[in-house]
Each structure stands twice: as C-alpha cells, then as structure tokens.
Amino acid sequence: MSGTGWFYGGFLLCSAACMLLVDRRWRLAVFRTPRPALVTIALCVVVLLLWDLAGIGWGIFLRGAGPWQTGWLLARELPVEEVLFLTFLSHLTLVVDSAATRLLGFTSDRREWLNSVAIQQGLDFARGLGGRQRAQISLGPALQ
Numbered sequence: 001m002s003g004t005g006w007f008y009g010g011f012l013l014c015s016a017a018c019m020l021l022v023d024r025r026w027r028l029a030v031f032r033t034p035r036p037a038l039v040t041i042a043l044c045v046v047v048l049l050l051w052d053l054a055g056i057g058w059g060i061f062l063r064g065a066g067p068w069q070t071g072w073l074l075a076r077e078l079p080v081e082e083v084l085f086l087t088f089l090s091h092l093t094l095v096v097d098s099a100a101t102r103l104l105g106f107t108s109d110r111r112e113w114l115n116s117v118a119i120q121q122g123l124d125f126a127r128g129l130g131g132r133q134r135a136q137i138s139l140g141p142a143l144q
Contacts, residue, residue, distance in 0.1 A: 007068035012084040019091055028098035029091065037094055044090035045083065052078060052086075 023029050029037040055061035056077045063077040072080040 004067045005070050008066075009070060009081045009084055012081060012088055016084070016088045016091065019088065019095060023091070023095050026099065026102075028102075029094035032098070040094060041087060041090040044093070045086045048086045048090070049078075049083070052082060 020030070024031045030041075052061060053075065056075070061077060063073070063079055065071070069079055069081055074080055074083065
C-alpha cells in the first residue's frame with residue numbers, strides 16, 4: 001500500500017464527519033432520535049451489504065483496484081471502504097429526508113394523510129380497481 005492508500009477511506013470519514021455536523025446543527029436524524037436513526041442506518045448497511053455480496057457472488061460487482069484504496073478486503077471483491085460508503089450513504093439519506101420533510105412543512109398530520117392515501121390506493125389496486133376505476137380521493141387540507 002502506498003502513501004495514497006488511505007485517501008478514499010479518509011475522504012469518506014471526512015464526509016461522514018461533515019454530515020454528522022449538519023445533523024447535529026439542525027437535529028435531523030441521529031441527533032434528533034438517536035436509537036431509531038442508528039438502527040435504521042445499521043439495517044440499511046446490512047441490506048446493502050447483502051445486496052453487494054449477492055452481486056459479487058453472481059459476478060456482477062467487481063472491485064476496481066486503485067492506489068487510493070487500502071487494499072483491505074472484508075470478503076472477495078468487497079473492500080473495507082464499502083462499509084464506510086454505505087454507512088455514509090444511509091446517514092445522508094436520513095438527513096436529506098428529514099431536512100426535506102422539515103423544509104416542505106410536512107407535519108405528522110400531513111404525513112399521516114399522505115400515508116392513508118397511499119394505503120387506500122394500494123387497497124383499491126389490490127381489489128382490481130387500479131386499471132378500471134379511479135378511487136375518488138380528495139386532496140385534503142395538505143394540498144389545497
């Protein structure tokens with residue numbers, strides 16, 4: 001490993017630290033509800049790692065060697081930097097979702113209404129109304 005072997009992992013750690021600062025400043029995910037956020041991040045990382053392992057097993061995902069990687073592998077074709085990237089990506093997703101929700105002004109009432117509309121549309125489709133009829137759904141107070 002050359003002197004540049006830590007660049008990618010170092011940049012991922014720096015990016016993750018910056019994302020934690022944003023999260024802390026506006027209390028968006030980990031600093032708002034730590035336990036659910038950390039569990040969500042961990043579950044996302046596990047699912048994405050399983051996806052990676054499946055892709056590696058099928059010969060779809062291959063590791064591109066470069067001088068900026070440590071060269072350490074967790075499994076065949078799975079560099080240690082992948083775990084750092086997936087953790088950063090999962091946290092970034094939570095932060096962006098929380099920020100967008102806050103900026104767009106979605107309250108729990110509006111989210112509940114949106115979820116009920118989505119559930120109703122799913123039930124209508126399951127009953128066979130999806131292609132033949134449209135369910136009459138009012139826009140409600142959230143979108144009027």
